[in-house]
Amino acid sequence: MTETLTDGVRAADGDLVDRLRSQAERYHAAHPFHVRMNAGELSPAQIRGWVANRFCYQEAIPIKDAAILSNCPDVAVRRRWIRRITDHDGTDGQEGGIEAWLRLGEACGVPRAEMLDHRHLVPAVRFAVDAYITFARTKPWTIAVASSLTELFAPDLMATRLAAFEKYYTWIDPEGLTYFRNRLHQAPRDSEHALEVVLEHCRTPETEQQAYDALAFKNDMLWAVMDGIDHAYPS
Numbered sequence: 001m002t003e004t005l006t007d008g009v010r011a012a013d014g015d016l017v018d019r020l021r022s023q024a025e026r027y028h029a030a031h032p033f034h035v036r037m038n039a040g041e042l043s044p045a046q047i048r049g050w051v052a053n054r055f056c057y058q059e060a061i062p063i064k065d066a067a068i069l070s071n072c073p074d075v076a077v078r079r080r081w082i083r084r085i086t087d088h089d090g091t092d093g094q095e096g097g098i099e100a101w102l103r104l105g106e107a108c109g110v111p112r113a114e115m116l117d118h119r120h121l122v123p124a125v126r127f128a129v130d131a132y133i134t135f136a137r138t139k140p141w142t143i144a145v146a147s148s149l150t151e152l153f154a155p156d157l158m159a160t161r162l163a164a165f166e167k168y169y170t171w172i173d174p175e176g177l178t179y180f181r182n183r184l185h186q187a188p189r190d191s192e193h194a195l196e197v198v199l200e201h202c203r204t205p206e207t208e209q210q211a212y213d214a215l216a217f218k219n220d221m222l223w224a225v226m227d228g229i230d231h232a233y234p235s
């Protein structure tokens, strides 16, 4: 690539970026359960059900990122991608996203033992999340990277959710919301890198389509997670 993203994307890259971004409307931000969450309409039991089930996704993220690393022959990409694992797992003296999510759950009233032992885990959520890990293990690494691009859409949802929790769910200790605050800056950094990788490696109509389909798969996976939660904790 002669130009970098910061110089401005090439015309063909712009087309692919537009096609990928067009999938924003299929993002799980539009799922009725999230719409009700962001309107302040969920009960404490529904929030607890969501937080306990979403923990399964949080646990899966570093595992799928390790699967991508294991398939990636590019040292420069691995050096940046590995940060995602430590962001979630933490390091000595630095709390990671998994611990932050456990604290969020506790702030919502779910004991950490009940998240860790999966007693609230709904089958549909387990199977959807497993499918994401399997996708990352079995697809070409560049296509697995493309599936992470839902993070292009995540910051808006994260900001809306944070505001909704602070406004409507005042029974939750605001300290517990650190996870969302951290993702506000982690997600844009991560999606920018993932987009660079996809634009550099997916340069044929076939691979562009595979990247597009990977993002559609991921959107479907996230939607299925929300369907499972919505069904288990109906309004």
Ligand SMILES: O=C(O)c1cc(C(=O)O)c2c(n1)C(=O)C(=O)c1cc(C(=O)O)[nH]c1-2
Pocket: 061, 097, 147, 148, 149, 150, 151, 153, 154, 157, 183, 222
């Ligand atoms: O709460 C959300 O709505 C949401 C969505 C997504 C996403 O769009 O995949 C991620 C996260 N959160 C998240 O916290 C996170 O760490 C994350 C990593 C990834 C990924 O695919 O690599 N997605 C997401």
